[in-house]
Amino acid sequence: MSDNEADVMSVLDLVAHERQARDRGWWSRLERCYTPEATIRTSWFDGTAVEYIEVSKRVFDHTPSTHRLGLPVIDVNGTRAIAEVPVTIEMRGAFRGVETDLVAYLRMLHRVERGAGGWWLAAGRVGRDLRPRHDDLRRPRHCPDAGSGRPSGHAAVLSHVELVDD
Template sequence: MRLMSGTDSELTKVLSLLTHERQARDRGWWSVLARYYTPEATIQTSWFDGTAADYIEVSKRVFEQTPSNHRLGLPVIDINGIRAIAEMPMTIEMRGTFRGVETDLTAHLRMLHRAEREGDAWRLDATVAIFDHDTMTPVNPAATVPFTPEDLQGRRPSYRMLSLWMTERGYTVPNDRYGIDRPADLTALYNDAYTWAGLPQPH
């Protein structure tokens, strides 16, 4: 973690923002979750791309259908005055029924956050998921997850299982999300984020 300006207490505040935001999402504390975003905040995940307000509304339905847990890694936080960039490693865990078989889905990714300080409070202004890889396994080792190679044709390797899982539940998962299989897109994404924050380019 680093500061271009400010104090270590600002790093702690941003870290608290990141962890409390995911806690509220996983617990279904929707009114609390809304406090962690600016009015103009946007979010892009595999299945959603839009405003934070709309994300909360759609997340209520996803939460009822397939609860998930977000396991967080230690973030990298860079602060410049009232703006910050935070990269948070994350593992999403879902357990549910896939074509009649109880199944665990695990997706490995990182979230790239833009945060802004208003007074003493930090809030998220933009969040983008960057996908690494994912797996789908039966809860019962003796069972078999019922999918075929054709199910994965045309799906991105960085989030193909998650894409299949959400599509089966009626959600549209576009093929243009950020993932490690498209490094040029990631370079542009990071350059834009660090420019927004007035920070040196990360490479």
Template sequence: MRSMSGSDSDPLSVLTLITHERQARDRGWWSLLERCYTPEATIQTSWFDGTAVEYIELSKRVFEQTPSGHRLGQPVIDINGARAIAEVPMTIEMRGAFRGVEVDLTAYIRMLHRAEKGDGDWRFAASVAIFDHDTMTPALPGAPPTLHLDDLAAARPSYRMLSLWMTERGYTVPADRYGTDRPAELTALYDDAYAWAGLPTPQQVGARHP
């Protein structure tokens, strides 16, 4: 964790925000989830791009149709006064029917959060999912799902199985999401996020301190 200014408790407060936000989403605690975001917060995931208010309302339907769990890795948190950037490794796990076969879908991503402190509380101002790769495996060995080459021909390698999974359930998954297969876009995303917080990027810090 890197803090240019702020109280000693701020890093822990941001960490608490990160863990409580995902717990609330996974448990369907919608009132708690709403308090994790600023009123103007925005969110981009595979299937959604809009305000946090809209995200929570649509998540209620997704929660019923496609239950999922999120496992968090160790976050990296950088703070400058009342603004912070948090990068959080995350694994999304879903089990359900895909073309008549029970499967497990696992997506490996990281979330890039912008957080703001107001009235003593930290909340997310913007959250963006960055996709790495994903897998789909049969829940019962020997019962693979039916897949065709055409299913994945135009899919991004960073989230192709997730795209197929969500599309089969009636959701639109655009091909313009952030992913490790498009590194130039990620560089611009990180530069913009750290500039918003008034922080040098980790690359810039490393260049000054070899």
């Protein structure tokens, strides 16, 4: 195995273990994945990795989620790397008293650095994967079978309309 292949495998291992630690609540293992100055920006958080872990601990028991990782693309350049990882997040919660499953598709971009003892996550950013390609798909459409109710949740998400509990 070449040095580059070994680095790619090390970054892959880091990315997979970081998500596993987050999903299972293995906080000390999660802390070991990041550089001291690492930052994270997701749909619900923007700050340091230290702050992200603290917030994750607080919400862990009442907002369970599972991250399913797709095959990442990892580019290594010396002591730095970028890992682009397709992710499916599965969550269960309640909406208006009804148990609901939510699935989100996104791409996670990790900036990774090699330092003392191995590879570390230096930054994480989320990019949405499902975006309409045409403007007419952004507007909610009326579904004749849905009666006179408001647009579906899917249409509301596409049009960036906030769903409010009436």
